[in-house]
Amino acid sequence: MSRSVLALTDIRPAYTAMLAKRYDLHRLDLMDDKAGFLAKAGAKITAVVTSARFGLPVDLMDQLPNLEVVTSFGVGYDLIDLDVCRARGIRVSITPDILTDDVADTAIMLMHATLRQLVVGDDWARSGKWSSVGTMGLTRSVRGKKLGVVGLGRIGQAIASRAVPSGLEIGYFGRSAKPVDYRFFDDLVALADWADILVVACPGGAATQGIINAEVLGALGADGYVINIARGSVIDEPALIHALQTKVIAGAGLDVFYNEPHMDRAFAELENVVLYPHHASGTVETRDAMAQLVVDNLNAWDDSGTLITPIV
Ligand code: NAP
Numbered sequence: 001m002s003r004s005v006l007a008l009t010d011i012r013p014a015y016t017a018m019l020a021k022r023y024d025l026h027r028l029d030l031m032d033d034k035a036g037f038l039a040k041a042g043a044k045i046t047a048v049v050t051s052a053r054f055g056l057p058v059d060l061m062d063q064l065p066n067l068e069v070v071t072s073f074g075v076g077y078d079l080i081d082l083d084v085c086r087a088r089g090i091r092v093s094i095t096p097d098i099l100t101d102d103v104a105d106t107a108i109m110l111m112h113a114t115l116r117q118l119v120v121g122d123d124w125a126r127s128g129k130w131s132s133v134g135t136m137g138l139t140r141s142v143r144g145k146k147l148g149v150v151g152l153g154r155i156g157q158a159i160a161s162r163a164v165p166s167g168l169e170i171g172y173f174g175r176s177a178k179p180v181d182y183r184f185f186d187d188l189v190a191l192a193d194w195a196d197i198l199v200v201a202c203p204g205g206a207a208t209q210g211i212i213n214a215e216v217l218g219a220l221g222a223d224g225y226v227i228n229i230a231r232g233s234v235i236d237e238p239a240l241i242h243a244l245q246t247k248v249i250a251g252a253g254l255d256v257f258y259n260e261p262h263m264d265r266a267f268a269e270l271e272n273v274v275l276y277p278h279h280a281s282g283t284v285e286t287r288d289a290m291a292q293l294v295v296d297n298l299n300a301w302d303d304s305g306t307l308i309t310p311i312v
Contacts, residue, residue: 004026006048007049011049019298023298052073058081061084061088073095077094082312094311096154104158106229107227108166114253149182198226214242229256245266
C-alpha cells in the first residue's frame, strides 16, 4: 500500500502530479472539511509536503500522530518548529543551494534598482516626464560603497561574491566569524555604522526578530540603504517605514515583508523603495529544481528512510 502523504500546498503542478502518482496524496489546501479529514485520516498520514511559506503549525502536527517526515519547498524553516520535530522524532528536509543563485541575483538586482532608482526612472520614461519635465534627478552609484551582509551563509556569501566585482567592500555580521577575507562585526549597530548598504540574508524566527531596529537604521544613516531578501520579521517594519518616510535612511529594496501577502500599504506610497513580492527564487528553473528536490527527498525517505537535504 502506498504511503499516505498530506500536502499543504501545490509545489509545482507537474511535481505534485508525480507525488500523486506514487503516493496516496491528500491536498489539505483543497479540502472543504479539513477538520473532518484530520479527525478521520490524520493517523494514516506519515509524511507532510509543505513550503517555507506555509510551514507546519504545531496544532496540525498534533493531529498527525504517526508523522515521520516533513519535506519542505524552500530554505526558510521559521514556520516549522524544529524543536518540536526533534522531540517527536520527525525528520525535516528543505531545498538549500539550488535557490542560492537566484536569491543572490535578486538581492543584487534590488541593490542596483534601489540606488539607481529604476522604478522612478521607468516611470519617468513611460509617463512622458522625460520630455515634459526634463532630465531625471541624479542617482547613487554602488561602486565604492561598503556592503554590510547580515548573515554570511549560502545566500549571503553568494551576494558578497557578486558584489566584489562591482567594486563594493564587504563586511558582515553573524553569530561567529567565518574563514573569509571580509571584515567581521560582532555587533550589528557597528556594522550598520560602517556600511553604506545593509543586505539582510539571515534566517527569520525568534532569534532574529526585529534585529534591524531603529538604532541600526539610525547608525546606517541618511545616505544608507537596506536590502532585505531574508524574512520580513528580521526588520522592525514600523521603524523601517518611519526611517524611509523621514529620510533617516535613503532607501530600501525589499523582497520580503512582515505580513505577506498583505504588505503594509505605506510602502506603496514611498518613492525611495523598490518592492518585489517575495519572489527572489521565483524562476521556472529554480522552482522546478526545488520541486524536484522535494520529490527526491520524499522518495529517498520512502525508499530507504534517509533524506538528501535534512535540516533535522
Ligand atoms: P544559511 O546558509 O543557513 O545562512 C544563514 C546565515 O545566517 C548563516 O551565515 C548564519 O551564520 C546566519 N545567522 C543565523 N542565525 C543568525 C542570527 N541569530 N543572527 C545573525 N546571523 C545569523 O541559509 P541561506 O540558504 O543563506 O538562507 C538564508 C535565509 O534566506 C533563509 O533562512 C530564508 O529565510 C531566506 N531566504 C529567502 C528567500 C526569498 O525568496 N526571499 C529564498 C531563500 C531563502 P552564523 O551561524 O555564523 O550566525
